[in-house]
Amino acid sequence: MTGNESEPARRVQLLGLRPGMARSAVAGAVAAAGEPAYRTDQVMEWMYVRRARSFDVMTNVPLPLRERMDEEFSLRPADRSFEGRSTDGTIKHLWRLADGEEVESVLIPTPGRITLCLSSQVGCALGCRFCATGDFGFRRQLDTGEIVGQFRDADRIARTAYERPIGNLVYMGMGEPLANQDAVFDSLEIIHAGFGLGARRITVSTVGLIPGILALAELPQPFKLAVSLHAPNHELRLSLVPIERRYPIDDLFAAIDEYQGRKGRRVTFEYTLIDGVNDAEDTARELVGLLGRRLVFVNLIPWNPIPSRDWKASPASAVRRFLSVLTDAGVPAAIRTPRGQDIAAACGQLRLERGLSGAAASGVAPNPDPE
Numbered sequence: 001m002t003g004n005e006s007e008p009a010r011r012v013q014l015l016g017l018r019p020g021m022a023r024s025a026v027a028g029a030v031a032a033a034g035e036p037a038y039r040t041d042q043v044m045e046w047m048y049v050r051r052a053r054s055f056d057v058m059t060n061v062p063l064p065l066r067e068r069m070d071e072e073f074s075l076r077p078a079d080r081s082f083e084g085r086s087t088d089g090t091i092k093h094l095w096r097l098a099d100g101e102e103v104e105s106v107l108i109p110t111p112g113r114i115t116l117c118l119s120s121q122v123g124c125a126l127g128c129r130f131c132a133t134g135d136f137g138f139r140r141q142l143d144t145g146e147i148v149g150q151f152r153d154a155d156r157i158a159r160t161a162y163e164r165p166i167g168n169l170v171y172m173g174m175g176e177p178l179a180n181q182d183a184v185f186d187s188l189e190i191i192h193a194g195f196g197l198g199a200r201r202i203t204v205s206t207v208g209l210i211p212g213i214l215a216l217a218e219l220p221q222p223f224k225l226a227v228s229l230h231a232p233n234h235e236l237r238l239s240l241v242p243i244e245r246r247y248p249i250d251d252l253f254a255a256i257d258e259y260q261g262r263k264g265r266r267v268t269f270e271y272t273l274i275d276g277v278n279d280a281e282d283t284a285r286e287l288v289g290l291l292g293r294r295l296v297f298v299n300l301i302p303w304n305p306i307p308s309r310d311w312k313a314s315p316a317s318a319v320r321r322f323l324s325v326l327t328d329a330g331v332p333a334a335i336r337t338p339r340g341q342d343i344a345a346a347c348g349q350l351r352l353e354r355g356l357s358g359a360a361a362s363g364v365a366p367n368p369d370p371e
Ligand code: SF4
Pocket: 123, 124, 125, 126, 127, 128, 131, 132, 133, 134, 135, 173, 174, 175, 176, 207, 228, 360, 361
């Protein structure tokens, strides 16, 4: 169990199993080893409470059982290949997966809590025009263990770096979470029921995949929804977000209403502001009309330039004007200042700078969790 261990395919990735299944798998190994049942509790505690990354640290478990576990199971879906620490406290990681692909996560400290933004895919197939992760294209889905591993390992680091655990989780890094729905939903269950992060502390952010929004609404837990909107009408949105052709904005809002009808929860909207593209006062008024009386919060995010577009971020004055139109009309909103710019914390930027891929438009301060 060295720091560079590879992951033999025969080993089951324990982090990728829902807690009940993981428990059954461990209990089977414990029974097969002739050990008492309470050993299962010990292993589960090491895995979920103490965030163990290997079996050899489980010192209250007999060595032969640990060795047996290590032959059957793995706790290491990825290894940290890079860490960047910003002067503003943001910490960005690249995680190298077993096949050599890399994904990013970002720890973002704000007064009162630590937020983790994690990735759900390597690359992305949806091609949003302001986002170079989209430019770069889709490489593959992350499996459940690879998603959960970002949370577990970032949480270990947060406890040392900030002396507090992750208190808020957003699926807003590389990839579209609802295009990897099975693995993402499994990871929600594992992080919530296994690692114990409250469902109200977990937000799934989508660019508007309606079947996934409806499926999220069906889950029994109150996971939160964020929608990357970026435009208040079909034509403008289509010019920025190609998935608008498949899931037009009217249908999208019908799905959002369905989610709110079932959950009664506030929906956060992300709106990236691009100079002269979607930042006019009239556009802000149209957005007010679209959001209507719904329970919402709008995060306004000055666009993070990428090499493939000659757009500019909206100037500060335009951002403030846009914000005023919303707040004057009673729509709760805030400007989300990009964080960790000295370490390329916007989604995908780090991979771009390391010559591996593209850049997207998040890496912003966490949404203020108005609930
Ligand atoms: S903004 Fe999100 S959904 Fe759109 S291309 Fe980028 S990663 Fe994919």
